[in-house]
Amino acid sequence: MLEVKNLKYSYNNDYQALKGVSLKIERGEMVALLGKNGAGKSTLFLHLNGIYEPDEGQVFIDGEELKYDKKSLLKFRQKVGIVFQNPDDQIFAPTVEEDVAFGPLNLKLPMEEVQNRVEEALERVGMSGYEKTAPHHLSGGQKKRVAIAGILAMKPEIMVLDEPTAGLDPQGVTNLSALLKELNEEGITIIISTHEVDLVPDYANRTFVMVDGELIAEGTPKEIFSQPNILEQANLKVPIVTELFQQLEKDGFDMEGDYPLTIDEARYKFLKLINKN
Numbered sequence: 001m002l003e004v005k006n007l008k009y010s011y012n013n014d015y016q017a018l019k020g021v022s023l024k025i026e027r028g029e030m031v032a033l034l035g036k037n038g039a040g041k042s043t044l045f046l047h048l049n050g051i052y053e054p055d056e057g058q059v060f061i062d063g064e065e066l067k068y069d070k071k072s073l074l075k076f077r078q079k080v081g082i083v084f085q086n087p088d089d090q091i092f093a094p095t096v097e098e099d100v101a102f103g104p105l106n107l108k109l110p111m112e113e114v115q116n117r118v119e120e121a122l123e124r125v126g127m128s129g130y131e132k133t134a135p136h137h138l139s140g141g142q143k144k145r146v147a148i149a150g151i152l153a154m155k156p157e158i159m160v161l162d163e164p165t166a167g168l169d170p171q172g173v174t175n176l177s178a179l180l181k182e183l184n185e186e187g188i189t190i191i192i193s194t195h196e197v198d199l200v201p202d203y204a205n206r207t208f209v210m211v212d213g214e215l216i217a218e219g220t221p222k223e224i225f226s227q228p229n230i231l232e233q234a235n236l237k238v239p240i241v242t243e244l245f246q247q248l249e250k251d252g253f254d255m256e257g258d259y260p261l262t263i264d265e266a267r268y269k270f271l272k273l274i275n276k277n
Contacts, residue, residue, distance in 0.1 A: 001027040007057035032204035041193035049080040081151030087143035097131035121149035201261035
């Protein structure tokens with residue numbers, strides 16, 4: 001559904017942020033882009049609906065190339081919605097309702113359709129009742145949800161979220177995870193960037209690893225986290241539950257195959273170890 005071919009982008013003569021990035025993402029996938037701060041994740045995301053224009057390379061949606069004229073940009077931005085890391089970079093209208101309505105209004109939809117989309121999007125993110133609230137009165141987590149609602153109101157085929165859990169409390173992270181899984185099950189392709197390795201196995205069925213403007217690996221979370229050389233190169237660690245079972249193996253427990261990556265996998269593995277011993 002989404003294809004990036006040999007994207008290169010420099011902010012100035014001294015700093016090349018993307019060094020020939022190529023990737024393909026299939027319709028309906030939920031994928032994670034892993035990398036430390038400064039790896040180029042945000043820069044790549046800003047190319048996916050034409051916010052940035054590359055020095056070289058191409059972006060395709062459903063086989064159609066993104067061009068940088070007004071008509072092509074509008075079409076692509078309907079299909080690809082980006083949620084920025086900092087919601088203050090995205091929310092600008094005087095009220096929550098006006099902010100979520102901004103995108104649909106630009107599509108020149110009938111007012112009744114705009115209102116329906118606003119109500120539906122705010123309900124999906126748990127922000128019904130805040131329509132008349134000024135965004136500066138909201139918490140960071142509430143602003144994040146409003147930013148997501150603004151994208152949902154455009155009814156995108158692809159949602160791109162840059163560090164979606166940044167600034168959220170634990171309950172906010174849980175709620176966001178549930179929402180993204182729900183949207184993905186409804187057919188929306190989800191792409192997230194993060195350096196929070198504990199979240200990736202819960203979110204993603206495929207993972208890309210980025211270092212210094214280049215993609216250095218891709219695979220399932222299990223494939224990626226089983227390669228210490230890749231993690232070391234990207235300055236990443238394994239999920240904490242995986243680290244626990246690595247320590248148990250050093251203490252003499254036989255892991256009998258792969259290390260667990262999630263709490264559910266760890267529970268199953270731990271019960272097997274108890275029953276065996």
